[in-house]
Amino acid sequence: MTAKVRRVLPGFGLSMGITISYLSLIVLIPLSAVFIKSATLGWTDFWHVATTPRVVASYRLSFGASLIAAAINVVFGLLLAWSLVRYNFPGRRVVDALVDLPFALPTAVAGIALTAIYAPNGWLGAFLAKFGIKVAFTPLGVLIALIFIGVPFVVRTVQPVLEDLDIEFEEAAASLGASRLQTIIKVVLPALAPALLTGFALAFARAVGEYGSVIFIAGNLPMISEITPLIIITKLEQYDYPGATAVAAVMLAVSFVLLLLINALQAWTARSSARLR
């Protein structure tokens, strides 16, 4: 039996028209410019521009620091989400609301605030300097900024799953003789795994492209603390449009792969949390 589509509600043509035209004009056509412009470079030129040592060093920093930041966020984001869902403590509502601060605080503001804190004369910078640890204007500063912007991604993907996780699973495990630690490792964590992985991927994807919060604290030394988005800006300021476009094409390709991965992960999270409900 073929299910014939019956459009009862009006406005399909108009709303679809607005959606497609707006997306095309604002997003799709301008984005396609990156690939079309890179294609005019030719493969050898493209490869040459996209793999100069300075650019490769920036990939290493951007992707490396983003991976570490996302991993740190998974650990502390899980603990924070766990505290917010499972425990009562004074100030919980304020903490819960402020978790979204990195979404709400403009990145440039976060950037100069983090720099002020971690500069050698800053609140934490002065303390860390006593141990010979330099954060601001080093790759460590990049890491700090990327941790900051990634916090809400992990907390906000884990939190709802943790809330929906039925208490009966833990009670069943306990009644069957599992210790609390065994229950956490064998029952709770596997149930949270898809959400943790999704949060990791979201935090990583955001960190790779991040610019505003990083450039103030990074110091931006070529080969050492220069992130890939800054390379694009530097090339633009030197009117090296083909170079900027080539590096942008590499970043965009990575972003698209991550987007597909995240979509798959989110579908997995939704399926597995529906199963556990």
Added chain:
Amino acid sequence: MAVVAHAAPFARAERFEASPAASDPPIVKWTIIGISLVFFATFLLLPLLAVFAEAFRKGWQAYIHAVVEPDTLASIRLTLLAAAVAVPLNVIFGIAAAWTISKHDFRGKQFLITLIDLPFSVSPVIAGLIYILVFGAQGWLGPWLAAHDIKIVFAVPGILLATIFVTVPFVARELIPLMQSQGRDEEEAALVLGASGWQTFTHVTLPNIKWGLLYGVILCNARAMGEFGAVSVVSGHIRGSTNTMPLQVEILYNEYNFAAAFAVASLLALLAIVTLVLKTFVEWRAGIQTHEPEAP
């Protein structure tokens, strides 16, 4: 890429702590809370406090002086303009996209949703770059624009375009899941009872989605006013003319005028706090609504 996350009702923790199987010993509980709060304080609370501490380091007078400086006032006006253009456009787009996706059936729906999310996965720097490639002097439309004496990049229109780009998904991604979960029954009933399409939308759909819409608008507005990377690329940094507040912060900071930079930054931090308060309020109101017993 924002996570659609609405804070859950707060009555849950008691449920877990009351169960012997799901509660942790006090030492474990307070260790986890302790580590979480140290992490929270170091990475979230401290930067927020630092903005205000640095802004008022030289006292009220210097603060006021920095804020009423003409270039800063011009940057505030441009930031308000960018939000005033980007938010309504993205509201119209968001409603149109959500109406298409939630109230109709068509092929490629999931693909369309992915496309709407695309701006979240693009680096802000690339969001600025693409408009230079289209409208810049060497861009596709560059020669034509130059011949007609129209300036888009390194001028206000470029800033507006970049702001619109980075805020495209905010309203749509709030409304799509909400309207999908609400289904089509109410709209179909209204039409059967003789309402026009527009009446159905304003009298049935709009009241149902008002909190979700407001939520999207709040987040969209915060990003529109706070965007830095994308507008930085297309702005050209012309003082008093193409600088938004975040760009003004950068300029003042790079001139080692830290007190003034943090003074402008504190206004943006205040905006962030207002955003979070409003967001929490809307979550609370929307939460109350979903807990109301449904009419039979």
